[in-house]
Amino acid sequence: MVSVEEVKGIIESVRKERLEERDILINVLHKMQKHFNNFIPPEAVEIVAKECGVPLSKVYEVLTFYTMFSTKPRGKYIIRVCASLPCHVTGGREIVETLKEVLGIDFGETTEDGLFTLEKTSCLGLCGVSPVIMINEDFYGNLTPERVREIIEEIRKKERGEGK
Amino acid sequence: MKPIVVLVSVDSNSVLLGARHFLNYLKDLVKEYNLESTVDVLETGSMGVYMEGVIFTILPDGVHYLVKKTDDVKLILEEHLLKGRKVLSLEIPPERIKKTVEVEKVAEETRIVLQNVGEIDPMNIEEYIARDGYFALAKVLKEMKPEDVIDEIKRSGLRGRGGAGFPTGLKWEFTAKASGDQKYVLCNADEGEPGTFKDRLIMEGDPHSLIEGMIIAGYAVGATKGYIYIRGEYYGSIDIIRKAIEDAYEYGFLGKDILGSGFSFDLSVRLGAGAYVAGEETALIESIEGKPAKPRLKPPYPPTFGLFGKPTVVNNVETFVNVPRIILKGADWFKSFGTESSPGTKVFSLVGNVVKKGIVEVPLGTTVRDLIFKFGGGVEGGKKLKIVQTGGTAGTFIGPDKLDVPLDYDSYQNHGVSLGSGVILVVDETHCAVDLALNAMKFYEHESCGKCTPCREGTKLAVQILERISKGQGRKEDLDLLREIAKAAGETSFCGLGQSIPVPLLSILENFKEEFEAHIGAEGCPVGVCKFEKPKKKKMYSFRRF
Numbered sequence: 001m002v003s004v005e006e007v008k009g010i011i012e013s014v015r016k017e018r019l020e021e022r023d024i025l026i027n028v029l030h031k032m033q034k035h036f037n038n039f040i041p042p043e044a045v046e047i048v049a050k051e052c053g054v055p056l057s058k059v060y061e062v063l064t065f066y067t068m069f070s071t072k073p074r075g076k077y078i079i080r081v082c083a084s085l086p087c088h089v090t091g092g093r094e095i096v097e098t099l100k101e102v103l104g105i106d107f108g109e110t111t112e113d114g115l116f117t118l119e120k121t122s123c124l125g126l127c128g129v130s131p132v133i134m135i136n137e138d139f140y141g142n143l144t145p146e147r148v149r150e151i152i153e154e155i156r157k158k159e160r161g162e163g164k
Numbered sequence: 165m166k167p168i169v170v171l172v173s174v175d176s177n178s179v180l181l182g183a184r185h186f187l188n189y190l191k192d193l194v195k196e197y198n199l200e201s202t203v204d205v206l207e208t209g210s211m212g213v214y215m216e217g218v219i220f221t222i223l224p225d226g227v228h229y230l231v232k233k234t235d236d237v238k239l240i241l242e243e244h245l246l247k248g249r250k251v252l253s254l255e256i257p258p259e260r261i262k263k264t265v266e267v268e269k270v271a272e273e274t275r276i277v278l279q280n281v282g283e284i285d286p287m288n289i290e291e292y293i294a295r296d297g298y299f300a301l302a303k304v305l306k307e308m309k310p311e312d313v314i315d316e317i318k319r320s321g322l323r324g325r326g327g328a329g330f331p332t333g334l335k336w337e338f339t340a341k342a343s344g345d346q347k348y349v350l351c352n353a354d355e356g357e358p359g360t361f362k363d364r365l366i367m368e369g370d371p372h373s374l375i376e377g378m379i380i381a382g383y384a385v386g387a388t389k390g391y392i393y394i395r396g397e398y399y400g401s402i403d404i405i406r407k408a409i410e411d412a413y414e415y416g417f418l419g420k421d422i423l424g425s426g427f428s429f430d431l432s433v434r435l436g437a438g439a440y441v442a443g444e445e446t447a448l449i450e451s452i453e454g455k456p457a458k459p460r461l462k463p464p465y466p467p468t469f470g471l472f473g474k475p476t477v478v479n480n481v482e483t484f485v486n487v488p489r490i491i492l493k494g495a496d497w498f499k500s501f502g503t504e505s506s507p508g509t510k511v512f513s514l515v516g517n518v519v520k521k522g523i524v525e526v527p528l529g530t531t532v533r534d535l536i537f538k539f540g541g542g543v544e545g546g547k548k549l550k551i552v553q554t555g556g557t558a559g560t561f562i563g564p565d566k567l568d569v570p571l572d573y574d575s576y577q578n579h580g581v582s583l584g585s586g587v588i589l590v591v592d593e594t595h596c597a598v599d600l601a602l603n604a605m606k607f608y609e610h611e612s613c614g615k616c617t618p619c620r621e622g623t624k625l626a627v628q629i630l631e632r633i634s635k636g637q638g639r640k641e642d643l644d645l646l647r648e649i650a651k652a653a654g655e656t657s658f659c660g661l662g663q664s665i666p667v668p669l670l671s672i673l674e675n676f677k678e679e680f681e682a683h684i685g686a687e688g689c690p691v692g693v694c695k696f697e698k699p700k701k702k703k704m705y706s707f708r709r710f
Contacts, residue, residue, distance in 0.1 A: 085557060
């Protein structure tokens with residue numbers, strides 16, 4: 001359930017960064033998405049629209065334009081794979097194949113257990129240690145297919161441990 | 165300062181290699197061995213080069229170690245710090261780091277932008293001040309009129325480091341002369357050009373230089389508010405910049421009546437959310453206003469009609485960082501680096517199949533060959549160099565025959581080799597030109613904002629055609645079709661994104677024509693990268709009978 005108070009609280013915490021009346025929408029949405037585990041529920045969008053004085057349709061226009069935002073629930077872990085050339089030529093292709101195989105999903109999909117969402121991203125600016133992926137806010141570099149398998153297995157293990 | 169200092173690189177790249185972990189471990193060990201009064205462990209930015217580990221530098225000895233595991237940290241502490249003996253097995257010969265004896269002369273002379281990166285703790289404003297930080301701001305506020313600042317920047321010949329190369333002083337002058345009750349200074353830190361990571365390393369290694377440059381710009385053009393627009397994925401940079409802004413407020417470099425001058429300036433961070441096109445200045449402005457990052461029709465340009473319709477300066481991170489240096493040392497000093505039309509230095513990102521991936525700052529006018537072989541150590545694994553893409557995905561693909569072109573703002577016009585954001589992507593002989601072109605066009609297709617038809621549809625068509633070629637189903641007329649699409653998109657697209665499509669596409673078609681032709685009507689990809697498929701038989705549709 002989304003409570004009006006919690007959404008207002010988030011907006012209020014971002015207001016500190018405000019220099020002008022209408023300059024915080026995207027920062028608000030970032031914080032909102034983090035709070036609601038990787039997506040922004042429709043109830044929250046409505047409150048944001050009202051509180052920030054922006055028409056609902058305009059908030060959705062922003063949400064659907066930017067690739068980092070989602071209006072649909074996503075996995076607990078969002079895996080962003082760099083698909084740009086610097087990673088592509090240093091083994092990135094194999095990383096993409098391995099991830100698709102290990103997770104059993106394609107780009108834009110979420111695993112059945114709700115743990116992982118696989119997304120393609122443009123250059124993450126970590127080309128010094130390419131190929132690179134990002135899992136939520138953590139980066140992993142100098143990847144090999146074996147290392148990718150290990151990373152996914154580690155997360156799965158951790159999640160199984162917590163579930164017990 | 166304590167007698168011994170250990171510097172540990174903690175930029176994003178090093179953190180991925182375990183830098184935080186090693187740093188904390190070393191700090192614990194220092195406590196455990198009661199060395200706290202003699203050893204200082206400090207964080208610093210990137211040393212500019214990445215190998216398979218994290219670089220520890222011990223001062224004043226000037227010894228560099230490559231740390232790969234926690235045992236290495238312990239060894240350094242027990243041997244070097246306790247007993248004063250070098251750990252030869254971990255020592256990196258100085259020439260493997262760019263800031264070294266042999267290259268030091270060059271490095272010292274050319275590290276203008278990166279002068280503090282890898283030398284100071286980015287989270288500590290006092291270390292920045294100790295290296296003449298905010299001195300330029302003080303000089304500007306006490307001794308110079310806004311017009312003097314603009315004149316100095318104009319005289320220095322500084323040009324925008326984001327890729328377009330517009331003269332910075334001129335941009336500032338337009339904004340200063342435009343009328344408006346409120347003006348803004350924006351920093352474009354939406355670093356999205358694939359292969360570019362200089363702005364990330366500058367922000368993570370020396371955030372205060374950027375802030376100082378922006379305040380000076382504010383004073384020069386009469387702006388009292390500024391924003392740093394950082395890519396949403398750049399978590400490390402965002403945290404460091406936010407902390408630096410907080411500290412600058414606390415020390416009175418931001419806020420009201422800065423250093424008692426009467427000039428006030430406020431600065432805040434805004435985040436991107438995954439849109440390459442937001443790097444286009446008017447799209448960036450739209451994004452700060454809380455809208456989709458779609459470019460505006462120009463003119464009017466931001467200096468007259470920018471953020472919230474007010475006069476606005478938009479500059480790249482690297483451009484702003486040059487400003488305090490120019491103010492302190494003068495335009496003539498700055499002009500002594502680089503070339504006549506492109507003074508100063510440029511921070512290049514060396515990426516791909518190159519031995520030493522990382523960033524390097526050299527005078528403008530340095531050749532592609534020097535960048536790859538002198539600073540980058542050549543092609544990885546002793547393979548042959550096949551393709552270099554300069555300037556990012558929106559840059560040119562060139563073959564080994566163009567390595568001796570000096571890179572500056574005119575090299576695209578004169579030699580067909582673009583400078584762009586300073587990417588040097590090295591590609592070895594095991595890769596295929598068609599595959600690279602397909603990747604580049606997929607990037608454009610994904611990042612096209614959809615506002616105008618030539619870009620939205622052109623990129624889609626280009627991807628379709630290149631996919632067909634890479635599957636071995638290319639047709640004779642395909643290369644001409646691609647050229648036509650490139651030209652149409654270049655001439656008729658709404659913004660710089662679509663207008664730049666011909667740069668990569670035409671250059672790769674021109675410089676690697678034979679490889680493209682070898683894919684058409686052939687049995688397989690000459691390099692063995694593309695997977696050829698037999699065309700699927702067309703299904704015959706018929707009305708179903710119920």
